[in-house]
Amino acid sequence: MQNTNQLMLKPVCDLLTEKFFIPAYQRGYRWTPRQVRELLEDIAEFQQSAEENPKEQFYCLQPIVVKRHGDEWELVDGQQRLTTLYIILLYLADIAAMMGQPRYSLRFATRPDSEKFLTNIDPARADENIDFYYISQAWETVKAWFEEKQGVYKFTFLTTLLNDAKAGRNVKFIWYQLHESAEATSVFSRLNRGKIPLTNAELVKALFLHANNFTGTGTELSFQQLRMAHEWDDIERRLRQPDFWYFISNANDADQPDNRIELLLKVIADTLPLSVSVHDPYYVFLKFSHYLQSNKSDAQATEHLWARVKRLFMTLNEWFENQQLYHLVGYLIGQKVTIQKLLNLQQSSGSKSAFLAQLRQEILAIALPEAAKAPGQNLRKNIAAAIAGAGYGDKNLRALLLLFNIATILGNDCSSMRFQFRHYKLDTWDIEHISSVSSQMPESTAGQKSWTKNIVEHFSPDETLAVKDERDNSLQTKFYQRASTLLDNEIFNNDEFEKLFNDVQKAFNKNRNKDLENSIGNLTLLDAETNRSYKNAIFPIKRQRIIAADKNATFVPVATRNVFLKYYSRQVHDMTFWHPEDHRHYQTAIIETLTTFFCGALS
Template sequence: MLADSYELTRTALRSPRLQKVGGKGGIEGDFFIPAYQRGYRWGGHEVEALLSDIYADGSRAPTDNYCLQPVVVKRRAGEGAYELIDGQQRLTTLYLIYRYLNTEVGVESGHRFSLMYETRPASQDYLRSLDAERRNDNIDFYHMHEAYECIRGWFAETAARLGTPSKLLAFKVLDYLENLVYVIWYEPDNIDATTLFIRLNVGRIPLTNAELVKALLLSKDLDAHNFQRRVEIGSQWDAIEQDLQQPEFWAFLSNSDGADYPTRIELLFDLMAKRRPDEKDRFFTFLHFKNALDGRVKANSSSVWATIVQCYQVLREWFEDRDLYHKLGYLITTGTSLRQLLYLSELEKTKSAFGRAVDQLIICSVGLSSADVMELNYDTGSRKCENVLLLFNVETVRRLKHSTERYPFHAHKTEKWSLEHIHAQNAELLTTAEEWRHWLMDGKAALEKVRFDDQGQDTERKNVISEVEKALSAQLTESRFTRLSRRVTALLSPEGDDDSIHGIANLALLSRPINSSLGNRAFAVKRLKVVDHDRKGAFIPICTRQVFLKYYVDAGSEQMHLWSRDDRQSYLEALISKDRGIGQYLVGAQ
């Protein structure tokens, strides 16, 4: 039922148009507010936000139009009379702004609309007088008066802040209202006003830029001759939207979870409109396409749609190309904008030229030589370490021969990532008896799987296991835990362990929850836990998995319970290798 109401509402609100607020061709007529609506309730925050958005500190260019939220009306009997279904708060605030300009500053605004109330005629009178002594007579009066005082305060504060004479500021705001500010205007037919009001306000589902643009595109082709074209656009739209809703495709294109794009195709419209991430005008994209389509012949709506389809096809081609999928996926994940990549593809006319340009972009994004990578450190460059290790993982998957496996950016982007110390830092950071017990139990389990060739070491291993068992069966003190943890760590640590523990050769990518579950434990313990997480289906990046499976050293050359200096060296060599790692993207390697 809710889905049906949602669709009926969308149908009723098709074919919007832009309506100037003031000046010639501005809003005019009598607007009737029916009994089913509550009174005026905007507070200072909403009023100030509206004024600030309109004025934009006086920086609007002559073509910098600004679009307010939609106004939904239904024409009534009589010339210029409307039932105001949605937009009462905005229209009332605009009325109050015009009144301030007329009354307080002496600027003749010439606005041509009035507000009437079905069951609150006194509110209509108060809106004209704004008598401060009557502001507490009822709740409508109070909010109207407070909004008016807020308008007065905004003009005073803004004039003082910008060092602008009050009258000049007022003229500037009026100029914007009369020439640059619009509302999205709907006049639905064949639907009961009360029913539409309820549907608009239950759940308060806002129309998206994409839905508004769709209405524009289809309303340009309303005659019977173009009916088939409308059906074709609608079918293509649905197919593209469905594809963009696929987690794998969306995660390749965007670092957002999609909450800011309930209609995913809006991403394509934003790209074509060159919308900036910091753009504050909610309807910027709609306004771009509205301006592009106004005054053009009907065929141009098809050409506009063709550019959207072409953009989608380019993105889809990238997604399906295994090499581009991995390289572009890495760039997008680490902050390169999709618009920049599209611009690059327009500059480079062939696929091979584009591929070379993408490689160069990765080199620039990494910005490191082999020597720089070897010096990367957890304490001084954790973000750089994360990006380098991500590229290592992505490239390792990309290079898999005879495989269709792809790095799962959709799984990657559902996690928060951290750098895991492959070999433990120390156990002395643990502070509770429960943490000590878990640490010792894990250490005991790892020691039970280890055998030392050196008889003295193996005897120490057995003795430590026995001591741990005794400690776990008694009350565990901090001093006893410290002694035992040092003995366990000594057995499970490489000889000559040094201060390189924070270097990139001892770091791997892990999700934060899994990293937290490993804690400050020895390599052998972490190895068992990582394998267990992997067995249970958790996403473990391929290079991290290979680290704990001792993939980077020759089989049998080292014991499985240690992450030795040789292990670190082999891991680092693989990382900076041109054939196995990220070497082709390092400065000076070309």
């Protein structure tokens, strides 16, 4: 008795002598002419390209899920595809007969009229019921499509469709056979809710756990399968830990795979033979299936392939556990450098120190591409020049500011702090001006009220920042009083708001140097939600928000926190303004930190 699901690739020709029945719980045939034509076009496109490719090449149809019932197969999923293929074979029946090819049968458990109509399609009866209508549409589509082709093309198409494994260049189904104790109706329900794991990962898992892939029997066989299944699940659990997953993956919430091990399988699949389009939805499965089929004479092929998956996982885990590798690799993956490229770098480096140096070289080329082109002896000078010249709008500015955070953490060998790639990848990030350059007044009354409320909260008597100049302190008190009056009025006075807004901008931007506004010394990374919550805010309000976020354990990049706490400023005499000297000290800190980061490793 079969007690596990079985998975294999089957040529269409292997199905021709089979009997299928469509159970009562399934709806009737509903493919549209567009879907029928797309299937024909896909097979035709494969046929044309396959003529110049190795005979091992094949076109893969979506999975069909079946369960054995005596001499018939219950068609749990794949009715639409198998019925469409049946209609195509029916249209080409004369040629198939000349080739000596039979045609599989389709039985409808509760719709005998549809079953009979399918064997003798008459479009004149299309209006008799909904099944007849869609079957007739499909028939007419197939007929019209072949009539557009040259006469001999029917034979060429059918040959490709029905070639066996020996002839190659054929069409195959992913055949997913349920074990005998499986409840077909439950599986069908899960399929239609998108819950059954017919993903690449689960298909590959079924390949690995197939009994034919192991050399033992009985208890020994069960132990081997159980061991591999446990190892698979352990890896999947680790990949579901957010900090580890977002270290190696850039997927957002909407793109999360059902089985995260698929990321590892994709890395391995990219190295396996067989020309398959990377856009094929079953690219990973097809690569693994072809490899195991090609090496079926090797009793250890499955173990060797699974060992590669485990080695890859252990390598990624090792990178995660190491403080330097975690940050350097995490940064590069976040910049879309592939895991395979990083593996190649590690293999070619020969030692851990050489690997770390190679990673820094890759980072330099991404964050400071102009400096990376300079000769080694001029590296320090060129790094400083590239950073000093960076400004708002530069395409690699985000990568540069992110790197400053990474280099700040790695600059302290005693620190165990880790950059939170999970938050960085899941949140939306802005490049924020430290001292606002936008004097655009909020247009809506709601926006004006929000801005005014910020002024009241910041300049309230209990929270007013002490400053050296009593006149400035008095001015802040007046701003508080004017803002409070605006909010207390029954009707919000937009004209008075405009006057307040202009006066505040004038007072807090009096030291502005327009030449420095968009340079790197006035820019930092901030999550979009925090940034946009204080649009057009003056520096002390921005600073207040950053402190509040940090107190509440909201992720604030270390360099962003340091900026608003003025840790980079060498003489802090005023926390209310972002002065030109603060700008220069911050820019100098970036230059010194990144120069040490690169030149300490590369020179």
